[in-house]
Amino acid sequence: MNPTPDTGGAPDALRWEAGDTSRIPFAVYTDEQRHRRELERFFYRGHWCYVGLEAEIPNPGDYRRSVVGERSVIMVRAEGGAIHVVENVCAHRGMRFCRERHGNKKEFVCPYHQWSYALNGDLQGVPLRRGVRQDGQVKGGMPADFDPKQHHLTQLKVAVRGGVVFASFDPEVESLEDYMGPTILGYFDRLFNGRKLNILGYNRQRIPGNWKLMQENIKDPYHPGLLHTWFVTFGLWRADNKSELRMDAHHRHAAMISTRGSAGQATGSASQVTQVSSFKSSMQLEDPRFLDIVPEPWWGGPTAVMTTLFPSVIFQQQVNSVSTRHIQPDGHGAFDFVWTHFGFEDDTPEMTQRRLRQANLFGPGGFVSADDGEVIEFSQQGFESKPGHRALAELGGREVGETDHMVTETLIRGMYAYWRQVMEAPL
Amino acid sequence: MNRDTAALDLSLYHELQALYADYASAVDSGQWDLWPGFFTEDCVYKLQPRENHERGFPLATLSFESQAMLRDRVYGIKETLFHDPYYQRHVVGAPLVRRRDERGALHCEANYAVFRTKLDGPSTVFNVGRYLDVVVRTPQGLKFAQRLCVYDSEMIPNAIIYPI
Known part of the structure; x- marks a missing residue:
């Protein structure tokens, strides 16, 4: 007999063990009825x-x-x-x-x-x-x-802004600008600052996991420096980089902001970064062109800003590689993930080449991103096998708030606080 | 048969076939270090969705411009990329020689299908496409100066880790 209580039935049967969103029931990922409600309430109503x-x-x-x-x-x-x-x-x-x-x-x-x-x-x-x-x-x-x-x-x-097209089935939806809120809008405008975009091409992958896991992946600054050996070894994403986590007022959207090569500013556990097992001090590229990074004026400091716009998209700036990543759910247990890489009208041929080379880090075969799809698949396997259990998101405390470091899961807690507001509201 | 294929010296075509067969055998063997050895130092290797290829979009899923980059990829496969282990099995059609250029390089192509078998699952069709190759003679035998894997299977089943 299964010793854990069965909470996987009706969509309102979730048990939030800690009261807050620091412990997330597996059942938010496993129930088809709940998934239909998510589509209705997030993708088809009130959202862009x-x-x-x-x-x-x-x-x-x-x-x-x-x-x-x-x-x-x-x-x-x-x-x-x-x-x-x-x-x-x-x-x-x-x-x-x-x-x-x-x-x-x-x-x-x-x-x-x-x-x-x-x-x-x-x-x-x-x-x-x-x-x-x-x-x-x-x-x-x-x-x-x-x-x-x-x-x-x-x-x-x-709504069209900065060359990006959004749509909503809901004629009553608030303006795109209000929907993003001033903080996230600022990071959106930083990337899409009015220059014409130049499409470089597409990558598509089908990930057998719940769509929210991809939002969570980009609201989780804990994993890149641990799972992604490349990131930590070459300082692209390290726990002791200068960084910030920002959100909109509803905590549904977020930006993870990081600046490469500013190690040493964090203290405590973050300063232990070179002790993590994925840091490979002996790792060196045989062809360093993979990381031929050239700072661009529009960055204004940060070398990486990963923006999650709930529920459907991620905007990537990782050094010179920029892309949109479109989340397209298919049932509760899978989604298609479509990457559109682009450049800007004023890019030199060298910059275009650089963006294409750095694209090797990302996408379904990327040195860094290929394993994100893998861990999402295996998380879903865990959820399906025991939907009565729960995941932890307690790093950095149990509350929700912006931070000036990345050793926290606050963005995930924030997203689920918003998710609960919408999903638990009466019809 | 394509005219240029027919015009090839039989022993050269035999050598070309051996290159294709050796390559498939190597990338299915799990001995990833063998893979860069099939290429020239300044080779081009790309794994590209057919849509990008046909619409002239330069983005490739993997895009390498030297044998050194291939060795970096091998290091990634062995040491840095976390992934579910799987077997892969290439079935590669007979190479078709489109032309032989003024420097003697062979411009050829071949259909391929790669099956994936995870440890606890059935074998599935993983990646299907066409190699667009430039093969040159070196002191070490025939090598790929270019191998473009243009794949029809544009919706990748999660991730591609090993060389196609």
Whole structure:
């Protein structure tokens, strides 16, 4: 018999052992019903989700298929240059009609019955709407009161800032700027400061773990200096680097800010960093071009800022490598993780080459990031085998707050404080 | 058969086939140190999703520009990258020689499929694609000056650790 209480049933049956969010029930990762509620409350209502980059659709008619939560959407640039995001579900029979990943179109046509839509999603054509004429009589067709204005594609609310496109199914959602809050907006604008972006390419991986674990991974400054030997050995991410952890007022978004090569400013356990077993003093690169780091003016100091925008995206600046990482859930136990690496319009060819080389550290094969997907998979395995148990997030205390060091799990506690507010609220 | 493949001296084609077979055998053997030896010093090795390749996006999942970088990767596989251990098994088609350039280098390609077997699981199709290679003769025999692995399996099942 299982000695631990079974709390994995209905979505409201969670037991928060410490009262606060310093102990997280495994069941937040394992329950399909709870996952449906998360999709509804985080991805489809009251939140902005990342869709893509303007630079992916530079010309009128350019479109790219994307995802909000588990729903397929299309990001498209209309004739006048405006960007629309419409749901990839035909208003007639519900078919997910857009199958290409990207392209250029004058209109969207569902092949099933050739209902056609303008690029903003408005219904413009319904074949045989007025029936056929046979023997002098009109036969069939849509009812006389059929109103095409009532049957457009779902049109999402769209916000574009700094070349990044966000969308929301919720017409009542607050402004993108209010949604981010001033602190996170500052770090967003630091990276997306108005320069045109230059797409370098994509990496895609399917990670068999709950989507929140990826948010937590980038709200957890404890692991990089331990799991990622590369980071600690080359000083890219060390517990004794000068660092800060910042959040929005709701504690749902966060920025982990670190400055390389400023070791020695922390005290206590952080100063023990060179004692950790993943630090390899003898490790040297045979080809140092992997770490040919050149500071850029827009950094304004920090060499790494990892920003988590809840629930759907991570913005990466790790030295010269910049990317967006899009979280696309698929059930409670898996998500697709899509990386879009980019550069800026004023990059020299050398800088582009540098960004591409440093991209070897990241993505599904990266010297650093490949093991993030692995540990998420194995965490999920642990959760599934005993959903009545709980994880610890007690490093740095049990409260939630910003810090000037990284030896804390405060960002994870903050995210779950927000998660509880939303998930435990009555309908 | 492609005209340039047909025009190749039989012994040279045999040598080329042996290179492909040796490579597959080496990267499936778990002896990662063998891998850089199939390349020239200033080689290019890339593992790239087909979409990036066909749309002209330069990003690759792995992008190495020297044999030294391959040795750094081997160190990473052996010493720094935490991962679930797995076996891999390459099945590589016969190389097709597209052309022989003015310096004698062979521009060839071959389809490949890599199966992954984790210790407690079934064998699954892991990565499927096409090698786009430039093979040159060196005093140590034929070597890859370029090996571009352009993969159809764009949704990577979590992580790729070992060489394709």
